[in-house]
Amino acid sequence: MMRPMRSNPPPKSAPAADPASSATPTDSWSPSGGVQLLTVPDELAGQRIDNFLQARLKGVPRSRIYRILRKGEVRVNKGRVKAEYKLQAGDLVRVPPIRAAEQAPAPVAGEQLRKLVEESILYDAGGLLVINKPAGLAVHGGSGVRLGLIEVLRQMYPQSRFIELVHRLDRDTSGAIMVARKRSVLQHVQAELRAGRVGKSYLALAAGKWPRGRRVVEVPLRKNTLKSGERMVSVDPEGKPSETRFQVLERFRGATLVAAEPVTGRTHQIRVHAQFVGCPLAGDAKYTADAVNREFRELGLKRLFLHSALVRSTLPGGELVEVKAPIPAELEVVLAALRDL
Template identity: 80%
Template sequence: MRSTPSFKLAAADNSSGTWTPSGGVQFLTVPLELAGQRIDNFLLARLKGVPRSRIYRILRKGEVRVNKGRVKAEYKLKTGDVVRVPPLRVADTAPAPLAGASLRQLVKASILYDDNGLLVINKPVGLAVHGGSGIRLGLIEVLRQIYPQSPFIELVHRLDRDTSGAIMVARKRAVLQHVQADLRSGRVDKSYLALAAGKWPRSRRVVEACLRKNTLKSGERMVSVHPDGKPSVSRFQVLERFRAATLLAVKPVTGRTHQIRVHAQFVGCPLAGDDKYTPDDVNRRFRSLGLKRLFLHSASVGCQLPDGEKVVVAAPLPDELGALLKRLREEMG
């Protein structure tokens, strides 16, 4: 009878943060880059295929030990901690598959900045930022395969699967904590390019509308403006007007799911190519002009690193979006 594989962390004298499938009790020495992370999040991020409930159960029962002692789920790891993980059965679903050579090359070619513990990627449209909800391979999984010796690679923020452009990924925990703190306080600059259907109102430069997430019976996630939702603010600037569309620069003050897309719909100018929030008849016109995706692109990101260095990275507009703008300009004569 074929046995179910276990998930093994590297030996205690290995501080690289790597792990391999194997059996028996396993140990890992925590490197500097992972210091400060909660033990539950540490395990959840690494024991792919092990049910979440199982991970919390072994923490409650004391089967996970840090420096030979029991710890609670909220315990924050320190450099040099030795984590003991008991033998665990991985679920029947396989771990994230290896990325193919073409996908790895695409992501490598999309790296815009890699220094001082920060990566900025020009995320291709259609690539999810992480696996989950039926998606087993996302940007973060590909990056971990590209950088197998890097003990820490985590998303600083997210982009929708249908959105392209600049996204920040931390290669050091100190960078992640610092930039995310700045995100929460509004000190990180994020700028998007969006094409809205119709004529954007000249006086509408700021949209403040509470957003609430809903899950349909089909499992599809939708967002709507609702008084019981979370406060959300976006700033819009008109860059160029066409016959039946408006090119906008957008700066989201808050970072809610689908925020720019729903705020544009709320104003009455939904985004071109948006199959969730834009009527089919509106999208049909843009498809006739060659648009096959959502016109929303993360054009630039800017932040300050823990050492005070300021980083600003721009992501060029994809060719297919630039081609659509050219056709719209030709329509104007």
């Protein structure tokens, strides 16, 4: 199961006096003002500081938000924090002045995109949303992506003060993803994730013949960032422990349909573990050879064949929720073509 990053401990007070210590706490941010102090309300406790800032600094690029965090221009209770720091109710967030030139018009989801996301809602009850995310849609903006799933949902539910991703999917991966509309739901499901009690199953098409009897891949992974900014993951003895369970569902000529259940939640985990056993995923531009991908394109595959088919978790009240995401039509076409070979 995917394991979210641990939050940092509450930041310590800086030894020197903060220049904004005389500012008055506010509940909103003004691009024309100077330093602002924002008090975190109860319902936003548990939210990451980067997401908190992104929701309030409308039009400010995500790259700029990460930069002011790295440089220590953003302070929480007068202390430096990292982007993954999770806020607590009553935290005092210092926001530096942002020049108007650094702002860009806040991206607005078009009617077609809103309709696509609305039609992709599989479950909406008890403070939990499950979306059948289309391939190609990032889960959030950043790194050249102006608008992601979470931004679209926040525009669709303007009355909701709390909408956060429970976990993530790669941009090219389709399928079920959980989004919390209540802080209590986010905290509960992420605790279930850490405890290994959340079920997640993917459908993946592996190139070649999957080794018989290979049901578990347990090799450490290391994440690297290239000079271009592209993220790549490799098997490395000094990497983080990673485990994926695989089950062969159907064998074809030159390919194998497998179910993959990640026990850990490392970046690109299923993709790299499949590559490790010699069966990289069809349509994977990062980890599969171009010649192999060309063969699958001839069968109609235009994307990575990886789909989040099922998520299962309890809600805070104990109710068990299991949601299945139907496989997209464009992937069914590929399977039909393979069966005809």
